[in-house]
Amino acid sequence: MADRIDLIDGIGPIAKRYDALIIDLWGVIHDGVNLLPGAADCLTAVRDAGIPYALLSNAPRRALPLVDAMVQMGLPADYAPIVLSSGEATRLALEERADAWFEGVGRRCYHIGPERDENLFDGLDIDMVKAPEDADLIVNTGPWDVEETVADYEPVLRAGAAAGVKMVCANPDLEVIRGGQRVVCAGALAVRYEELGGDVIYYGKPKRPIYDSCFRRLGNPDPARVLAIGDSLRTDIAGAALMGMDSVLVVGGIHGDEFAGAEKAEIEHRIYGKCAESGNFPIAAIPSFRW
Numbered sequence: 001m002a003d004r005i006d007l008i009d010g011i012g013p014i015a016k017r018y019d020a021l022i023i024d025l026w027g028v029i030h031d032g033v034n035l036l037p038g039a040a041d042c043l044t045a046v047r048d049a050g051i052p053y054a055l056l057s058n059a060p061r062r063a064l065p066l067v068d069a070m071v072q073m074g075l076p077a078d079y080a081p082i083v084l085s086s087g088e089a090t091r092l093a094l095e096e097r098a099d100a101w102f103e104g105v106g107r108r109c110y111h112i113g114p115e116r117d118e119n120l121f122d123g124l125d126i127d128m129v130k131a132p133e134d135a136d137l138i139v140n141t142g143p144w145d146v147e148e149t150v151a152d153y154e155p156v157l158r159a160g161a162a163a164g165v166k167m168v169c170a171n172p173d174l175e176v177i178r179g180g181q182r183v184v185c186a187g188a189l190a191v192r193y194e195e196l197g198g199d200v201i202y203y204g205k206p207k208r209p210i211y212d213s214c215f216r217r218l219g220n221p222d223p224a225r226v227l228a229i230g231d232s233l234r235t236d237i238a239g240a241a242l243m244g245m246d247s248v249l250v251v252g253g254i255h256g257d258e259f260a261g262a263e264k265a266e267i268e269h270r271i272y273g274k275c276a277e278s279g280n281f282p283i284a285a286i287p288s289f290r291w
Contacts, residue, residue: 009287017054018246020221021227023052025056029055038290060085061120101166108137109139113170113186114145138168206239228243
């Protein structure tokens with residue numbers, strides 16, 4: 001393998017080789033506040049090319065609110081024909097409790113997360129409690145406020161871990177860029193919980209179940225014929241590799257600071273270096289989501 005990842009102008013030259021696309025949302029389509037420049041135009045081109053696609057997000061909310069938010073940002077609703085989220089996967093897991101991990105876990109739940117994520121619990125047979133040590137289960141959807149850090153949650157995390165309470169993490173991301181600002185995600189709190197001895201189960205990328213759901217919604221294409229597009233090496237690119245998919249890295253997202261201010265050849269070498277750390281390599285990189 002060459003010691004660089006090609007930085008190409010857009011996905012157009014390669015997208016038509018595939019039967020379907022799986023496209024990340026945050027950092028690719030929008031930044032949590034606005035649609036990213038050119039993203040809607042790129043989706044138009046994908047649609048015009050007749051390529052089926054699913055939008056896959058590690059957002060800890062259910063799919064419908066994600067679609068509503070993008071519509072408010074200006075994306076036509078029919079541009080989101082298939083949307084899956086880690087929040088939706090978490091909701092299903094809490095309802096079914098099919099995983100052996102839930103064996104013996106009671107119905108008292110403590111929620112780490114903002115009020116906007118509470119639709120995750122609608123219709124579930126659970127009792128919400130006000131202290132982690134009183135819970136049978138902690139559901140972690142991320143910090144309450146965008147200014148908070150992992151350290152702000154140390155007392156809560158320590159109390160839950162000391163009491164032996166299991167945690168469901170509804171968003172494996174460590175951080176995202178929201179309107180230009182880095183914001184801590186549920187994954188960072190979950191990692192700290194594990195460091196404290198807590199038991200955590202994760203739903204979302206790069207875990208297999210959420211991709212299996214995508215494939216079913218796309219008509220079960222051969223994973224080798226599906227292209228994943230995302231901005232996170234830890235989730236999007238690693239998840240694609242796990243599932244046997246090719247991937248394209250959007251360098252202007254979560255890793256933007258690491259690749260900024262360099263010439264094209266240097267950016268290609270930097271991307272390769274970052275990928276070599278994990279052993280997961282995209283087939284190409286693009287500056288932003290464009291055709």
